[in-house]
């Protein structure tokens with residue numbers, strides 16, 4: 606079997622999201638047959654996401670009878686010169702945002718990061734919520750980051766994730782009085798002066814709202830996908846809409862909407878109650894043509910998990926844990942779709958400006 610035979614075989618592998626075969630979609634970067642081994646580089650950018658794992662498995666299956674050993678690698682070209690990237694070893698940067706406070710943005714960020722880590726990915730969690738940095742508490746991080754000889758900070762590790770938080774640095778100062786430029790400076794430092802190492806995903810807990818601080822953050826960090834958290838309530842959805850507009854203006858791809866505190870299962874009578882209304886998140890997603898990433902129940906375990914420092918996504922028994930795992934998988938899948946769709950748009954319109962090429 607030579608390279609062209611392998612390529613022909615790969616035409617039988619379909620991308621389930623984009624609905625075409627991976628060769629036509631130009632997701633096969635390179636095929637090299639070297640003795641008994643075929644090296645295949647695929648343009649897949651969301652490691653451990655269920656869809657990309659399935660595509661890789663399909664490739665292996667398709668070539669199973671070929672007599673060749675299969676060596677798969679994944680590589681997406683971001684179109685940006687690595688020398689110009691702030692963190693070239695971080696493949697995906699997912700920002701978790703909410704239009705208003707208290708909807709569970711930090712909870713979602715922590716569980717997303719822990720969920721991705723549980724899937725096998727190398728994950729960083731960056732708590733950029735300057736006004737209420739509560740992520741360290743949510744994962745019971747008692748240690749503080751250490752400094753290296755060349756004055757870089759080593760993030761704290763929890764549940765296999767690398768964690769950095771404003772909380773580690775602000776100490777007794779009251780960050781509420783901080784204004785945009787100051788926040789920008791501190792965030793840039795936290796971002797650049799930290800030894801993150803190679804990561805598949807960096808999850809950022811943004812401050813709530815859609816003001817200067819959030820914009821400043823988006824200018825500092827090249828976000829590859831945003832997740833918008835809302836509760837089903839109309840007021841929360843209205844605020845989430847502003848979040849969507851902010852990302853739209855900034856050309857940041859939005860992975861989708863997640864609805865938190867959706868339903869409450871009464872522990873006494875077992876019946877389901879919709880305390881903050883019903884279906885608001887899904888309707889908002891439909892109306893704005895955004896993917897709906899899932900619905901997370903209002904469950905005392907979530908708060909307890911937050912207080913005890915163990916994210917509920919790691920709880921195998923509960924339905925809420927399952928809902929959070931499904932959400933994390935969906936978010937990773939959507940990050941993959943953004944990359945793969947972006948690539949196919951880029952290739953079909955070569956004159957397109959790479960930096961602004963985002964698919965929704």
Ligand SMILES: Nc1ncnc2c1ncn2[C@@H]1O[C@H](COP(=O)(O)OP(=O)(O)OP(=O)(O)O)[C@@H](O)[C@H]1O
Pocket residue numbers: 703705706707708709710711712713734737739812813865866867901902903904905906907908909911912
């Ligand atoms: N699905 C849920 N079920 C029960 N409690 C929840 C749920 N989601 C969040 N909470 C609780 O609600 C409170 C607020 O959540 P969280 O801190 O994540 O919100 P936030 O949007 O990040 O708030 P902030 O505006 O302070 O950044 C926390 O005590 C958290 O444990």
